[in-house]
Amino acid sequence: MRARQRAGRGGRRPRVAIVGAGFGGIGLAIALKRAGHHDFVIVERAADIGGVWRDNTYPGAACDIPSHLYCYSFEPRRDWARRYASQAEILRYLHDCADKYGLRSHLRPNTEIESAEFDESSALWRLRTGEGETIEAEVLVPACGQLSNPRIPRIPGADRFTGHTVHSARWSHDHDLTGRWVAVIGTGSSALQIVPEIAPLTGHLTVFQRSAPYVVPKWDRTYRPPSRWSRRLPPLPQKLARLGWWLFNEALVSGLTRRWPTARLTERGSQMQLRTQLDDPELREKLTPRSELGCKRVGISSTYYPALNRPDVSLVTEPITEITDSAVRTADGTRHPVDTIIYATGFAATEFLASLRVRGRGGRELSEVWRDGARAYLGMAVPGFPNMFMIYGPNTNIGAGSAIYMIESQIRYITAAVRELARGRTRFLEVRAEVADAFDRDVQRRLRRSVWSTCTSWYRHSSGRVTNNWPGQTADYRRRTARLDRADYRAVPPRPAPGTRP
Structure with a gap:
């Protein structure tokens, strides 16, 4: 059945279609409501809200950013259970926010958007769902995130494996690991949380x-529940904690973007753990990083190295050559018997909006524009794609600190764009090509001196472009997005009403 949800003209505010119900989509929906704008829909392909915090339910899943910084500034939480909140607690926070601001009535769950096309004559985005339905809106906001599509490496023979396989972001809770011979492929942030949790259960655990x-x-600790009396006081301790962690991370990120000496503090923290937590010199040598700090995401854990000391845990550094029906084989010819494979291999982070076919003015394909790597003005707007603003788009990830701070900067900017369109002076806003190109040149120039340009990681596209990370501090990004400059955009005026002179 073909259904249309249209935004009206004649003084009504523009309808906004938000694709994705994670931190970005929920945050924008709250901001729109707080601004008095209620004509929006949140389209979510899953059954409920949450984004990465809905999908990643593996053992030990938790945030590696302190809780007081990893939440909306306009909706702080005073009763976090611990400094680094668990997946369940963060997901509960998002649900509480959605309920408090009445977002359920705007949510369209179990709705996969297959394509989005801009119609210049009507200045509308037409979103096509997997069920053949059409949703129309003046403003399109993809809030799909950078970590939404799991990446599983192509390993010869993987399809022949007869045991159980799972990606960390699609955890199988009905598969009991007790006594199993388990392989964990990957040593990123998810693996660092999974390994200490499952090592005591498995018969043998092999980490590749x-x-x-x-x-x-990980300087984690539990918080004492706030008393009824303390809840009445101003939330000054939480605000000070948020400010302190923000300043700390602002200093750390400069060690990655500008190679400031602050990076040495992080190096020393890692070296200290290597010396004090690992008993075997050979194991310590295998776990000593060879790349420059920050080239890949820095792990935060006080339990990962001790788990690798266990006699029933093996660390393998030889490259994997194939997977057989019951084992993983490495380049030295060793066969490692396993009955369960856990892929902790991250996400297709550089493939922005890969699951969504987007066409702008004149049928221009976004995938073609981004053939050599994604780029967008302020990480949000692309020339030729009017009234489309991304959340957590290209070059808006950070090497240290809270992505929520960056997302809030985008939310404020997009809300300002919606407010501008609501004034009725403009049919649509399209960022000028020369403005977007100048911004991209500056970002790539600054990134060339960053650590992320020195190695291959999920921050870089196959073309070599660093597509994911911001080249400076979050304060710099907040300043750049503080106001919407109409001069940056081609503003197309509204058509005159029938019977009036243009």
Whole structure:
């Protein structure tokens, strides 16, 4: 059945279609409501909200950013259970936010958007669902995130494996690991959380490492529940904690973007753990990072190295050559018997909006525009794609700090764009090509001096472009997005009403 949900003209505010119900989509929906704008829909392909915090339910899943910084500034939480919140607690926070602001009535769950096309004559985006339905809106906001599509490496023979396989972001809770011979492929952030949790359960655990990550201590602790009396006081301690962690991370990120000496503090934290937590000199050598700090995401864990000391846990650094029906084989010819394979191999992070076919003015394909790597003005707007603003788009990830801070900057900017369109002076806003090109040149120039340009990681497209990370501090991004400059956009005026002179 073909259904249309249209935004009206004649003074009504523009309808906004938000694709994705993670931190970005929920945050924008709240901001729109707080601004008095209620004409929006949140389209979510899953059954409920949550994004990565809905999908990643593996053992030990938790945030590696302190809780007081990993939440909306306009909706702080005073009763976090611990400094680094668990997956369940963060997901509950998002649900509480959605309920508090009445977002359920705007949510369209179990709705996969297959394509989005801009119709210049009507200045509408037409979104086509997997069921053949059409949703229309003046403003399109893809809030799909950078970590939504799991990546499983192509390993010869993987299809012949007769045991159980799972990606960390699609965890099988009905598969009992007790006594199993388990392989964990990958040593990124998810693996660092999974390995200590499952090592005591398995019969034998083999961790396959391609490159050793930097791992720094996790200064975690539990919080005392706030009393009824303390809840009445101003939330000053939480605000000070948020400010302190923000300043700390702003200093750390400069060690990655500008190679400031602050990076040495992180290196020393990792070296300290290597010396104090690993008993075997040979194992310590295997776990010593060879790349420059920050080339790949720095791990935060105080339990990962001790788990590798266990006699029933093996670390393998030889490259994997194939998977057989019951084992993983490495380049030295060794056959490692396993009955369960856990892919902790991250996401197709550089493939922005890969699951969504987007066409702008004149039928221009976004995938073709991004053939050599994604780019967007302020990480949000692309020339030729009017009234489309992305959340957590290209070059808006950060090497240290909270992505929520970056997302809030985008939310404020997009809300300002919706407000501008609501004034009725403009049919659509399209970022000028020369503005977007100048911004991209500046971003790539600054990234060339960053650590991320020195190695291959999920921050870089196959073309070599660093497509994911911001080249400076979050304060710099907040300043750049503080106001919407109409001069940056080609503003197309509204058509005159019938019977009036243009």
